[in-house]
Amino acid sequence: MPAAVQSVLETMTSSPSFENLLSPTAPACLDVDAPQSWRRIIHVDMDAFYASVEQHDRPELRGQPIAVGRNSERGVVATASYEARRWGVRSAMPARRARELCPDLIFVPPRMERYREISQQVHDIFARYTDIIEPISIDEAFLDVTENKIGEPLAVNIAKAVKADIRRELGLTASAGVSYNKLLAKIASDWRKPDGLCTIHPTKALEFIDRLKVEHLWGVGPATAARMHKMGIQTAEQLRRVELPEMVRLFGKAGWNYWRFVRGIDDRPVRPFRVRKSVGCEHTYRADIRTPLDLERALGDLAEELVARAAAKTFIALTLTLKVRSHNFDTVTRSKTADRPWLDAAQVKEGARELLAAVGIPKSGIRLLGLTLSTPLERDARQGMLV
Numbered sequence: 048m049p050a051a052v053q054s055v056l057e058t059m060t061s062s063p064s065f066e067n068l069l070s071p072t073a074p075a076c077l078d079v080d081a082p083q084s085w086r087r088i089i090h091v092d093m094d095a096f097y098a099s100v101e102q103h104d105r106p107e108l109r110g111q112p113i114a115v116g117r118n119s120e121r122g123v124v125a126t127a128s129y130e131a132r133r134w135g136v137r138s139a140m141p142a143r144r145a146r147e148l149c150p151d152l153i154f155v156p157p158r159m160e161r162y163r164e165i166s167q168q169v170h171d172i173f174a175r176y177t178d179i180i181e182p183i184s185i186d187e188a189f190l191d192v193t194e195n196k197i198g199e200p201l202a203v204n205i206a207k208a209v210k211a212d213i214r215r216e217l218g219l220t221a222s223a224g225v226s227y228n229k230l231l232a233k234i235a236s237d238w239r240k241p242d243g244l245c246t247i248h249p250t251k252a253l254e255f256i257d258r259l260k261v262e263h264l265w266g267v268g269p270a271t272a273a274r275m276h277k278m279g280i281q282t283a284e285q286l287r288r289v290e291l292p293e294m295v296r297l298f299g300k301a302g303w304n305y306w307r308f309v310r311g312i313d314d315r316p317v318r319p320f321r322v323r324k325s326v327g328c329e330h331t332y333r334a335d336i337r338t339p340l341d342l343e344r345a346l347g348d349l350a351e352e353l354v355a356r357a358a359a360k361t362f363i364a365l366t367l368t369l370k371v372r373s374h375n376f377d378t379v380t381r382s383k384t385a386d387r388p389w390l391d392a393a394q395v396k397e398g399a400r401e402l403l404a405a406v407g408i409p410k411s412g413i414r415l416l417g418l419t420l421s422t423p424l425e426r427d428a429r430q431g432m433l434v
């Protein structure tokens with residue numbers, strides 16, 4: 048057993064006072080004597096996704112420094128091609144700054160529909176190998192391939208197959224990281240981008256972790272990183288020297304996670320979930336709505352509720368749909384897709400009013416009204432698109 052792993056196991060087992068903090072599955076993660084208990088996790092991350100899709104679809108853009116985003120005063124780079132990155136152009140950079148750095152930069156307007164379509168195709172490729180897929184954003188996902196559909200024992204071979212399928216079928220490259228937990232799989236996928244493939248074996252985990260800055264650890268945001276820096280802690284290796292009680296005293300429950308992460312322990316499961324496609328609300332009225340005043344009030348209330356629900360789920364979307372059911376149970380829906388997301392109640396109410404004018408107010412009275420938001424903006428796109 049490698050000394051580093053040995054020492055971690057000893058730390059974990061020789062401290063009875065910490066027993067209540069150790070989850071029953073934790074030691075298994077680093078138990079090198081029981082390799083069959085390790086999970087096999089892959090993190091797949093598409094390389095310069097939006098820019099690569101544009102370069103694939105438009106051959107004249109290949110080899111060129113391009114930025115997906117709007118070349119306007121308030122425009123922001125959503126994704127830069129690798130050619131543009133050589134000039135220092137980065138995601139979330141103001142367009143003006145990007146133009147200064149790279150005068151020949153070609154701006155390409157984003158086509159979210161197209162990126163979503165490709166993202167779905169990438170997801171379909173993952174699904175050939177496992178159903179345990181956790182999408183993190185439009186171009187990134189975790190796959191648990193411990194048990195997989197092709198009976199392949201080596202996760203690295205599945206990562207290779209996924210990358211090859213993506214290249215052959217979509218003409219795009221992805222980077223993949225393979226390890227026994229999410230933390231390390233993600234670190235690994237970042238290691239040799241673009242078109243990278245990196246495996247972090249349990250016995251090498253600490254070596255990789257030691258090269259990390261604290262801000263690269265899961266859950267360490269700028270504020271926590273600043274606190275750590277103040278304490279003279281810059282790297283994960285330094286953070287590992289902080290004893291567990293001290294870590295918990297300083298950072299609360301998160302401290303417990305940091306203590307585990309810097310030891311290569313991360314039990315978080317890969318959670319398959321369906322990407323939310325819509326958020327909506329509807330109301331059936333006890334008495335049919337017949338007056339303009341009641342209608343105004345009802346639309347206002349629904350708009351408020353919709354915006355609150357969407358905000359609670361951090362859901363941001365472009366399409367608003369109105370559903371109207373008349374006293375006679377005739378149901379009509381009308382939708383409208385805007386250039387900018389529906390974010391506030393006044394805007395939603397106005398949109399709903401326009402849609403209602405288009406369907407016409409039923410003479411028999413309104414029994415039910417519903418509002419739904421769909422065509423979501425993905426997390427990655429938001430910073431680029433909303434400005």
Ligand SMILES: [Mg+2]
Nearest residue numbers: 092093094186
């Ligand atoms: Mg990516």
